[in-house]
Amino acid sequence: MMKKCLVVFLMLMTICMCGFAEDEMDTSEQQKKVQELGIPTVTSVGELKNLADNLWNGGDYEGAAQVYSKYSEQANWLANIISANLEPYYSADYDTKKYWGISGELDKKLLAPLEKTANEYKSERNRAMVYEGLCYYNMGDYGKALPLLLKALDILEGSQSDLWKTTIKTVCTMVGVTVPF
Numbered sequence: 001m002m003k004k005c006l007v008v009f010l011m012l013m014t015i016c017m018c019g020f021a022e023d024e025m026d027t028s029e030q031q032k033k034v035q036e037l038g039i040p041t042v043t044s045v046g047e048l049k050n051l052a053d054n055l056w057n058g059g060d061y062e063g064a065a066q067v068y069s070k071y072s073e074q075a076n077w078l079a080n081i082i083s084a085n086l087e088p089y090y091s092a093d094y095d096t097k098k099y100w101g102i103s104g105e106l107d108k109k110l111l112a113p114l115e116k117t118a119n120e121y122k123s124e125r126n127r128a129m130v131y132e133g134l135c136y137y138n139m140g141d142y143g144k145a146l147p148l149l150l151k152a153l154d155i156l157e158g159s160q161s162d163l164w165k166t167t168i169k170t171v172c173t174m175v176g177v178t179v180p181f
Contacts, residue, residue: 037073037074051067055067056131065132065144079119080118083118086111129148130156133167146171
């Protein structure tokens with residue numbers, strides 16, 4: 001009886017381990033993202049930014065809102081793709097980094113610029129979200145504007161103080177609160 005239980009236990013463990021190994025190789029999430037959003041490039045994301053800003057500057061808030069939404073998604077996806085390149089380094093232990101030959105010099109030449117670029121696209125994502133919200137605000141659609149602006153307040157960075165102030169003023173105006181700046 002004990003031997004039978006041990007065999008069943010080992011079989012279940014083997015099945016579980018195979019399942020975990022399969023999950024590690026599962027690319028369905030990435031494939032879904034590529035199917036949904038395509039493969040963004042610096043050029044394609046830059047073109048979306050220019051188009052959205054031109055529509056905004058021309059007062060076409062409806063068109064700008066749609067492009068800012070797409071721009072936000074694409075900038076975020078591009079930032080995530082760039083950040084994925086850094087994951088093996090950040091998750092590696094000291095000995096692995098040493099084995100790979102990763103030193104301060106490589107960090108300065110490769111890792112830091114990639115991280116900076118990813119962070120710049122995250123900042124652009126934030127900016128696009130604010131402007132999408134502002135488009136809806138300017139069209140009088142507070143139901144669409146408020147959730148976007150509240151989410152933007154969650155993700156805006158300290159370096160984006162002008163966007164933060166604009167967002168605060170807009171949100172407070174929608175709810176009837178006067179801000180002192």
